[in-house]
Amino acid sequence: MKVKRTNFWLSFKTAIWLGWKIESNWTDPFLFFIYSVIKPITGASIVVIMFSVITHADFSSPMFAYMFIGNTFYQYVAAIMTGVSWAIMDDREHYRTLKYIYTAPVHIPLYLIGRGVARFLTATFAVLILMVFGIFILKIPIQFANVHWGLFLLTMALGAVMLSMIGLLLAGIALNTLRQNFFIGDVVAGSFFLLCGVIYPLDILPNGIRQIGYFIPVTYWIELIRRSFVGNIAQAFPTFTQFSDLQLVLILLGTAVVFGVIGYISFILFDRRAREKGFIDWSTSY
Amino acid sequence: MLDQFSIQTEKLGRVYKLRGAKKGEARSLVALKDIDLTVHRGELFGLLGPNGAGKTTLIKILTTLLSPTSGRAMVAGVDVERYPDKVRPLINMVSGGESSGYGLLTVRDNLWMFSQFYVIPSKEANARIKKLLDIVGLKDKTNIRSSDLSTGLRQKMNIVRGFMTDPDVLFMDEPSLGLDVEASRDVRHFIREWVNQDQRRTLMLTTHYMVEADELCDRVAIINHGQVLACDKPATLKRQLQEHAIFEIEIQENPNLDIAGFKSIRGVNSVTRQEVDSKVSLEFVLKEEAVLADVIGKLTQMQLRIQNLRKREPTLEDVFVRLVGRRMEEEEKNAESSAN
Amino acid sequence: MTVLGRAYPRVVGTQREVSWLLFDVLMPMMGVIGYVLVYKALKAPEDYVGFVVIGGAMIAFWMNVLWSMSSQLYWEKEQGNLALYIISPANLMAILLGMAVGGLVATTIRATFVIVFGSLLFQVHYALTSFWQLGVVFVLCMVALYGMGMMASSMFLLLSREAWHIANLVQEPVSLASGFYFPIKFFPFWVAAVASFIPLTLGLDAIRQLIFASGPTLGFISISLEIWILLGLSIVFVTGARFLLKKMENLAKKEGRLTEARR
Numbered sequence: 001m002k003v004k005r006t007n008f009w010l011s012f013k014t015a016i017w018l019g020w021k022i023e024s025n026w027t028d029p030f031l032f033f034i035y036s037v038i039k040p041i042t043g044a045s046i047v048v049i050m051f052s053v054i055t056h057a058d059f060s061s062p063m064f065a066y067m068f069i070g071n072t073f074y075q076y077v078a079a080i081m082t083g084v085s086w087a088i089m090d091d092r093e094h095y096r097t098l099k100y101i102y103t104a105p106v107h108i109p110l111y112l113i114g115r116g117v118a119r120f121l122t123a124t125f126a127v128l129i130l131m132v133f134g135i136f137i138l139k140i141p142i143q144f145a146n147v148h149w150g151l152f153l154l155t156m157a158l159g160a161v162m163l164s165m166i167g168l169l170l171a172g173i174a175l176n177t178l179r180q181n182f183f184i185g186d187v188v189a190g191s192f193f194l195l196c197g198v199i200y201p202l203d204i205l206p207n208g209i210r211q212i213g214y215f216i217p218v219t220y221w222i223e224l225i226r227r228s229f230v231g232n233i234a235q236a237f238p239t240f241t242q243f244s245d246l247q248l249v250l251i252l253l254g255t256a257v258v259f260g261v262i263g264y265i266s267f268i269l270f271d272r273r274a275r276e277k278g279f280i281d282w283s284t285s286y
Numbered sequence: 287m288l289d290q291f292s293i294q295t296e297k298l299g300r301v302y303k304l305r306g307a308k309k310g311e312a313r314s315l316v317a318l319k320d321i322d323l324t325v326h327r328g329e330l331f332g333l334l335g336p337n338g339a340g341k342t343t344l345i346k347i348l349t350t351l352l353s354p355t356s357g358r359a360m361v362a363g364v365d366v367e368r369y370p371d372k373v374r375p376l377i378n379m380v381s382g383g384e385s386s387g388y389g390l391l392t393v394r395d396n397l398w399m400f401s402q403f404y405v406i407p408s409k410e411a412n413a414r415i416k417k418l419l420d421i422v423g424l425k426d427k428t429n430i431r432s433s434d435l436s437t438g439l440r441q442k443m444n445i446v447r448g449f450m451t452d453p454d455v456l457f458m459d460e461p462s463l464g465l466d467v468e469a470s471r472d473v474r475h476f477i478r479e480w481v482n483q484d485q486r487r488t489l490m491l492t493t494h495y496m497v498e499a500d501e502l503c504d505r506v507a508i509i510n511h512g513q514v515l516a517c518d519k520p521a522t523l524k525r526q527l528q529e530h531a532i533f534e535i536e537i538q539e540n541p542n543l544d545i546a547g548f549k550s551i552r553g554v555n556s557v558t559r560q561e562v563d564s565k566v567s568l569e570f571v572l573k574e575e576a577v578l579a580d581v582i583g584k585l586t587q588m589q590l591r592i593q594n595l596r597k598r599e600p601t602l603e604d605v606f607v608r609l610v611g612r613r614m615e616e617e618e619k620n621a622e623s624s625a626n
Numbered sequence: 627m628t629v630l631g632r633a634y635p636r637v638v639g640t641q642r643e644v645s646w647l648l649f650d651v652l653m654p655m656m657g658v659i660g661y662v663l664v665y666k667a668l669k670a671p672e673d674y675v676g677f678v679v680i681g682g683a684m685i686a687f688w689m690n691v692l693w694s695m696s697s698q699l700y701w702e703k704e705q706g707n708l709a710l711y712i713i714s715p716a717n718l719m720a721i722l723l724g725m726a727v728g729g730l731v732a733t734t735i736r737a738t739f740v741i742v743f744g745s746l747l748f749q750v751h752y753a754l755t756s757f758w759q760l761g762v763v764f765v766l767c768m769v770a771l772y773g774m775g776m777m778a779s780s781m782f783l784l785l786s787r788e789a790w791h792i793a794n795l796v797q798e799p800v801s802l803a804s805g806f807y808f809p810i811k812f813f814p815f816w817v818a819a820v821a822s823f824i825p826l827t828l829g830l831d832a833i834r835q836l837i838f839a840s841g842p843t844l845g846f847i848s849i850s851l852e853i854w855i856l857l858g859l860s861i862v863f864v865t866g867a868r869f870l871l872k873k874m875e876n877l878a879k880k881e882g883r884l885t886e887a888r889r
Contacts, residue, residue: 005403014402018388025390035795042798047664047808053808054668063667096386100447103349104403105375190656199660200667278302278346278354 011107012051015114022090040075040126041133047071047199048138062233066226068140070198072130073225075123076193077163078188079219082185083119084112084167090173092282102160109267112171113164120160143227151245152228155252159221159286162256165263172270176279190216202239217255222247290457292362292488293325293348299356300343300512314460314525317343318512321357325505328485329477332503333492334602336618340512341492345459349379350489364452375395377455378447382463387439389433393424396432397450404451411450420447421476423469437464445473449480458491462498474502479603487588488597496602508606510617515609520602526609530555531572536594548584551621558613565593571604651739656683656690658744661807672751672839674808679744680837681806683737684830689766690802691775692793694729695722699791719871722776753839759849760836761869768828768855774825775865780867780874801825809834809844818846825859828852 007029027157051064077095090249092098097231116229170184185191192198195212196219204208213219223240226233227248274280289337289495291520298321299313318340325331333341336373346352348361348368357368362376387396419425422442441464448456458477462470481489493499499506500520507517516523535541543566548557553573560567570581585592610617663676664884699722743752754760803821804810810818810831821827832852836840846852 010405011404014399015433018391018399021391023396024386031791031795035791039798041797042802045659045802046798049802049812050661050664050808053812054665054670054674065665089713097388099349099351099381100379100386100400101403102351103374103379104400105376105405105453106403107369114651125773187656190660192658194656194663200663204663205666272353275351278352280351281346 007105008107008110010116011093012110013226015087015111019087019115019118020121022124022185034123036122036125040130044068044071044133046129060141062230062237063176065140065142065230066137066201066237067232068134068201069226069228069229070222072081072134072192073129073222074189074198075126075130076120077198078186078189079119079123079126080160081167081170081189082117083116084164085170085185087112087115087169089242092175096281102280108271109168109264110166116167117166139219140230141233145229148228148231148245150250151160151224154229154249155221155224158256159218159225159274162217162259165256167263169185169259169263169266172267172274175274176277177268192216193221196222197239198222201235201237217221217252217257217259219254221254224248242264290327291324291360292327292329293323293331294360294491295321295323295344295348295357296359297322297357298344298347298354298359300340300347300352302357304521316512317569318347319355321509321512321514323507323517325488325513327488328481328513329488330481330502331488331490331507332499332506333490333493334494334496334499334506334606335509336494336614337619340507341494341509343512344509345457345492347489349377349457365573368444375455377457378404378448378451378453379457380459380461382447382458382460382465385437386573387427387432387440387443387466391430391432393426393432393435394417396443397447401450404450414450414452415446418449422446424473426561432462438466438469441465442469442473449476452487454486455488455490458489460492460494462493462495474498476586478502494618496511496606496614500537500602506602508602508609510610516605524600525600527571527604530600531565531575531578532600532604533570533572533578533581534594534596534598535559535570535581535592537568537590539564539590540588542588543590544588547588548581549582551577551580554581554608556611556618558607560613565594573606596622654682654686654736654740655743656738657685659747662744662748669696671748672840673844675748676745676750676752676838677809677834678807679748679750681830681832682744683740684826684833685801685806686733686736686740687771688804688826689728689797690729690733691693691771692778692797692800694733695772695775696727696778697782697789697793698722698725699779719868722779722871725770726775751839752837753841754837756836758847759853760833762853763829763832763856765850766853766860767825767832768862770825770851770859772828772855773860773867776867777863777870780863780870800826803827803831809846811844811846821856822846823859825856825863828855832856 042151047067051067052059053063055061088098091101131142135142166188170188174184195209196202196216197213198218202213202219205213207237220240224245227245232244243251287532298318299316300318300334301316303314321340321344328456331398333344336343341393342350347359348366349356349364352371355365361373362370364376367625390401391399394412397419398408401408403413416428419428419455422445423539424439424442424446427435432443435443445461448458460583461473461477465473467574477489477491491498502563503556505517505519506523508523540562543559545557545559545568548554548568548570554577555573556569557571558569560569570578572578572581606614606617612620658678658681661682662675665674667677698887745752780791803817804824804827805813805821806826810821810827813821828846829852830851831846835845835849
């Protein structure tokens with residue numbers, strides 16, 4: 001039977017299936033549940049406690065809503081980017097299957113993005129837990145009736161694609177580097193944490209460094225997420241006061257397209273280099 | 287109309303740059319040099335050579351995992367370097383001696399997943415998986431996690447993965463590695479049948495087991511140090527040696543034994559020594575049978591008592607020795623010590 | 627000799643592939659900068675910036691213990707090396723210590739970089755009250771921490787991929803409970819008391835009291851008491867590690883878990 005050329009949908013769908021199987025591979029589902037709840041809450045709690053120590057637990061402050069929502073939705077940034085790039089390391093170094101994936105008629109970029117979807121799903125669970133924690137325990141002033149759901153869904157969709165493409169760029173780098181550098185997704189996510197106004201307004205950053213944040217789509221993505229939930233509070237901060245929601249969406253779209261093109265082309269080039277150097281079935285641990 | 291050739295290489299070369307080479311050390315490694323090969327459709331083709339000969343490098347290039355540094359390679363009529371996406375639906379690959387696979391998935395899940403990458407409908411895929419698992423003796427392990435399988439069984443699972451997609455060209459890199467004797471025999475039998483069933487199918491396998499290549503392959507290429515030394519049917523290659531006479535003489539280990547002394551006898555093409563228990567087996571490739579008398583005379587001179595003498599038909603090992611001057615194990619040892 | 631032997635590939639590896647510098651130094655620095663900027667956005671007192679810098683440096687040791695020691699036996703099992711270590715005459719504790727010592731090269735560089743760069747960048751002011759007490763606190767903290775790491779690694783002998791999950795799971799809670807970025811005095815007493823079983827909690831608290839002007843007022847308990855507790859923890863963890871490693875090794879042998887590679 002003649003095998004058809006690469007089927008994009010099957011590459012993507014099967015990769016999602018595999019990614020979920022790997023992510024949910026816990027011998028103890030209870031432990032998985034604890035992990036899914038404890039990890040995001042304790043991670044976010046560091047910032048909450050820092051805030052609490054300085055402001056004597058003034059959680060009604062607009063600054064708290066700003067920090068908490070940014071910190072919560074930042075989970076997606078790390079999860080999607082590392083999910084996509086980590087698949088290279090996992091398949092090549094751990095499961096030793098990358099060469100078979102490459103030999104098969106798989107659309108590799110879509111396969112990698114599909115592997116990232118599982119991380120997106122686990123991040124969604126973490127985000128939900130945190131938002132429930134924030135709204136009901138810490139009393140962040142979010143009213144469901146005032147949430148701009150349309151803006152939120154559009155922003156999430158654009159963000160998922162944008163972060164996937166950045167993840168693809170990182171996957172290309174991972175393909176050409178050591179196993180020990182599996183932190184590459186975390187490094188970039190960490191940079192965005194600093195530069196994109198996740199837990200503090202961009203104005204805190206020194207001039208020069210602040211400008212970098214304006215070029216990164218994550219900055220606008222986080223801002224739009226905040227506006228979806230606490231529009232008036234978000235707009236009170238000076239950084240983007242002069243921009244309307246629509247303007248921010250368009251800026252997000254523009255920057256996302258640029259990063260998307262860079263991400264995809266970079267991956268193709270890195271991929272080619274990996275084949276020239278014989279890195280596809282490389283094993284590098286020490 | 288189908289292409290006559292499944293695999294074609296033209297002056298194919300691959301050079302690796304060596305990182306961290308110190309002054310005086312080589313900075314590059316020539317893994318393949320000017321490889322010209324053609325494999326016909328429907329052929330079971332063997333690549334035979336010692337470890338480090340370049341067999342795996344060649345397979346990697348042909349399966350689009352590695353770019354050549356010179357020349358070109360075509361698989362199923364498609365340039366592997368320029369159009370890898372067109373090649374991949376037509377090929378598959380199995381590597382021996384490793385336990386790749388997703389341990390957390392069952393045998394069936396692992397195989398099904400790869401079938402999806404080859405766009406095989408689930409129903410068809412499951413039917414093929416079931417049939418092939420039965421053939422390789424893994425039927426009762428279908429729903430077992432692959433991490434619970436032994437290395438040999440995992441290798442069988444990978445073999446099924448290779449055949450399951452029914453490729454036009456299948457590459458098998460040391461497929462018997464990791465398998466026991468019986469399993470190796472079963473796999474060889476299956477490989478032969480698979481190729482015979484459909485003239486569209488071509489299989490290229492690499493091995494350093496002479497017997498495997500001799501038994502299975504329609505044609506064999508002997509490769510060493512990145513170059514093809516000979517390429518023909520096993521019978522034809524061996525027949526080239528049949529003009530010579532090959533004798534095996536067993537003697538007791540003795541300090542008087544001097545191999546160089548035999549090589550000086552006119553008509554002795556080569557003599558190699560093997561040790562089995564406390565006995566020494568000397569293999570003589572003679573220009574003609576009459577030279578045997580001189581050899582026996584020499585043995586008597588050295589006061590070596592013959593315990594066993596027999597005439598042997600030439601094997602691919604003999605062909606290799608003729609081409610390289612050493613047995614394959616010796617060549618591998620030599621390559622290792624050069625590397626160190 | 628075992629310690630040096632096992633440390634060797636780590637040290638050589640860090641020299642042969644230096645790209646780790648980018649990730650092992652840059653990444654923690656980014657975390658430090660992020661939290662410092664949070665305090666600046668909240669207009670926190672200056673010493674809090676110093677707390678973050680020191681906390682960021684100490685996290686390096688925690689990560690080394692967690693990933694380069696505790697869960698390392700799991701990775702060794704995956705690679706097929708664990709069986710080789712077990713059948714050798716080498717002591718498992720020595721092997722673990724060797725792994726940690728090897729990783730210590732990178733860890734020390736990382737911690738030093740964070741302190742020096744962080745202090746210069748954010749103009750942190752120190753007010754060291756006792757150098758020898760600082761030395762004692764640091765050494766005891768490390769001994770107790772690495773002892774705890776060895777105890778944890780014995781657990782990983784029995785585990786498969788859960789080892790990775792568990793290591794991942796405890797990373798943040800320990801960062802939170804140990805007060806890497808804030809004084810634990812602000813926790814309810816019993817929360818801080820329980821967290822004190824983690825050596826870094828009291829270690830960090832004592833270090834802060836010794837090197838920052840506002841340290842003593844923000845300390846949980848007195849420095850001398852913290853030193854005694856750290857000494858006690860050191861003895862308990864190191865002894866416990868020795869006992870548990872042997873016990874778990876025997877258990878793993880019985881259950882056939884020493885050589886499984888559930889890839």
